[in-house]
Amino acid sequence: MPSKTDLPLPQLDNVPRHIAIIMDGNGRWAKKRGLTRLAGHRSGTENLRRIIRACVEFGVQYLTIYAFSTENWGRPADEVEGLMHILEEVIDKELNDLHEEGVQLRHIGRLEQLNPTLRSKVEHSVEITKENHRLILCIAWNYGGRDEIVCAIRNMMKDGVKPEDVTDELVSSYLFTAGIPDPDLIIRTSGEMRISNFLIWQASYSEWYVTPTLWPDFDREELYTALSSFSQRERRFGKLSDSENELIQNAD
Numbered sequence: 001m002p003s004k005t006d007l008p009l010p011q012l013d014n015v016p017r018h019i020a021i022i023m024d025g026n027g028r029w030a031k032k033r034g035l036t037r038l039a040g041h042r043s044g045t046e047n048l049r050r051i052i053r054a055c056v057e058f059g060v061q062y063l064t065i066y067a068f069s070t071e072n073w074g075r076p077a078d079e080v081e082g083l084m085h086i087l088e089e090v091i092d093k094e095l096n097d098l099h100e101e102g103v104q105l106r107h108i109g110r111l112e113q114l115n116p117t118l119r120s121k122v123e124h125s126v127e128i129t130k131e132n133h134r135l136i137l138c139i140a141w142n143y144g145g146r147d148e149i150v151c152a153i154r155n156m157m158k159d160g161v162k163p164e165d166v167t168d169e170l171v172s173s174y175l176f177t178a179g180i181p182d183p184d185l186i187i188r189t190s191g192e193m194r195i196s197n198f199l200i201w202q203a204s205y206s207e208w209y210v211t212p213t214l215w216p217d218f219d220r221e222e223l224y225t226a227l228s229s230f231s232q233r234e235r236r237f238g239k240l241s242d243s244e245n246e247l248i249q250n251a252d
């Protein structure tokens with residue numbers, strides 16, 4: 001018997017090129033089961049593997065995941081240490097498979113505050129996968145949207161950029177996400193309706209999908225539901241819809 005996750009799903013139209021996910025709710029998932037918060041983070045990490053596979057299956061080109069924010073340093077020290085340890089374990093265990101599957105790893109955020117071993121493991125993962133193009137997986141770790149903009153302004157000033165040369169495109173090129181298209185769809189699990197300092201510049205015209213499902217339970221079928229919802233949206237970017245434009249042209 002094929003498992004539920006093997007069942008074929010109808011072809012999707014208009015698959016977003018770039019999905020970004022705020023993977024929230026690991027703590028609540030663990031609490032409901034009488035487990036530790038770290039057990040929730042481990043379960044969330046296992047789920048990520050499934051979602052990466054589903055993104056490849058559905059034809060998503062870029063997946064950005066919010067895994068550790070600049071504000072998450074404010075959590076108890078053992079949770080922060082545990083999260084750093086989980087990242088290191090994931091790199092040790094999964095890097096070869098991800099590389100073989102054609103996943104390119106990118107990091108957004110600051111590496112300076114990480115311990116030197118973890119930092120060099122992240123740098124190594126980015127380096128060895130840089131020629132892969134099946135899925136670009138961008139890991140937001142020690143990432144904050146405001147911190148990213150502060151870094152960009154500092155670097156522009158260091159480079160002596162003239163005020164009249166500052167444009168949307170130039171600012172984008174100074175962000176951690178330089179070269180990555182803006183997210184088409186942002187998914188937040190666990191029902192919270194906020195941005196929590198994630199991609200505040202890049203999300204200017206992203207579509208949102210918020211679900212009460214806690215991250216460890218967010219599966220391939222629900223990702224498919226999110227993508228189906230996206231495929232029915234009309235993105236106007238401040239302009240009029242195609243049908244409204246047609247009516248106006250016909251009236252002229």
Ligand code: IPE
Pocket residue numbers: 023024025026027028029067068069072083190
């Ligand atoms: C998201 O889950 C993972 C991280 C922020 C690292 P949480 O740990 O925020 O889970 P809740 O929100 O407490 O349920």
Ligand code: IPE
Pocket residue numbers: 022023024025066067068069072192194196
């Ligand atoms: C956002 O979740 C950060 C990550 C998922 C890494 P949080 O749980 O930290 O956000 P708040 O505190 O609910 O805004």
Ligand code: MG
Pocket residue numbers: 024025026
């Ligand atoms: Mg949370």
